[in-house]
Amino acid sequence: MRLFARRIKLSTASIFCTIFFLTAALQARANEELNSLLKDINGISVHSYLAVNAYYNYSANSGDKSLLQDIVDSLNGVNEATQALEDNSSKEVYQSDVETILDELQTLKELLNTNIKFVKDEGYPDLRLSDDLARQNKDITEKLALVQEKIYIDAPPLKSTPQQKSRDLALLVAQMMTKYSARSSSSVAQTFQGSETDKTLDQLALDVDSVLTSLDKSVSEPEAKKTLNGAQTKWKFIRNSYVNYNDNNVNYVVNLYSIRMIESLRELSEQL
Template sequence: MNDARLRFRSLALALVVLAITSLSARAQENTSAFLSDLHSFRISNYMALDAFYRFSASGSTDTLNEIVAGINAANDAMNAVSESTGGVLSKDQIESLNQEFDKFKSLMRENINVVRKEGYPDLRLVSDMANQAVAMSNKATDLYKVAQDSTQTDTNGRIEAARMAAVKMAQMMAKYSARTNSSVAQTFQGSSSEKPLDEQARDFDALFATVRKGPAQGELKDQLDNISTKWQFIRGSYVNYNENNVSFVIDRYSKGILKHLAKTIELLQKANG
């Protein structure tokens, strides 16, 4: 009888431990997906902003489609964040970010309509949108940190550096596009609260150096090497802005770096298991 009771207690204890472990694993998965969605949200909005600056100068339908694609991707990410069942953030916290996003989308629509109607942008409206993009990104970054802290998620340092590097690259790309495509670049150079491009470039240097620390073989090494090659090609243009630089090359290589960083994050997540 005593042996049967001991076996029952052992089995019950094992089931409790298994349940706790399973809940913890699911919580980690929910948090990981949540952080990934917040990251995608930040990147997509800067991609849309970059496309708008180019659209404001060209009125191109293809570029307008890029804006729509960026906003749609940000919408998908925001919806995923809002529908998350992990309880990572409160409804009020998520709604505060949604409100910032609504302001950004409203300003984007207004700016697009002005360019379509007048053939050129209203710099005051464009400035409002650029500043709203930064405010929204900062809000998303704050909530990202809150989500990490609230769940005590032990995220991989290289993954976090890669995400931060991607956001930095997206910010730089949009700011560079603002300067290149504005008919009065001396008047408008993007958000008034952002660091100058040369400082952002040096921030990217430091973040990418962190990503490169640690083992890198096979596909991961290829991705990092590709980032390094592309970055060295365009770094000088970010550090020393020159109106004679070929802007579409800077834009293409910057987007290439973003794609390589996204793949790098994916590979690091798999390796981190």
């Protein structure tokens, strides 16, 4: 009888262990899929800002055809991330949000085309159209951020990982660069003012400092550390331009190193 009872206890313990490890494995798989969704969301957000940023630069230098190609390249990045989002099975939990975002992205592309056509025809930007573009992009980013927060609720550990921090920092730098470009272009400067609670560029620079410090403490793998060091070096080169904005700063240089920093941070997120 005792032997029988002991076997029952062992069997019960074995079942509980199996259930525990199976549940853990399923949760790990779910988190992996949600992490992939976070990557897609970040890709859309970053590239949409890069596209708007490229448009601001083009509106101030419409004779530079390479800036048109920058817009096209950024939109291709949006399309690739959007396709990955649509192919991700985890999106079904947030289907209604995703469908709204896809519609909003189509509107953004149409606004970009309308703005570009106006600049081509007239040689200068239409402030109302530029304002519509900035507002549409901001609205998309906010909707994507809401989905991101829902993912954090479903998978809390994903919020504070070095990988996600590097993604969020890439987006922050893209937002700062776009704000800087709008400010540098007198024709569209008033279209990117944001709300009264928006942080200034010098305040945002302090946020960049903080995240870079956090990443420096948590990233140890040699290849990832090398990539992070590259991002830090680029930041040191342009930090003062963001902190102490003035008309004498060269927007091209700030854009060049900001984009390279974004690329380094996105590469870092793939290495972590």
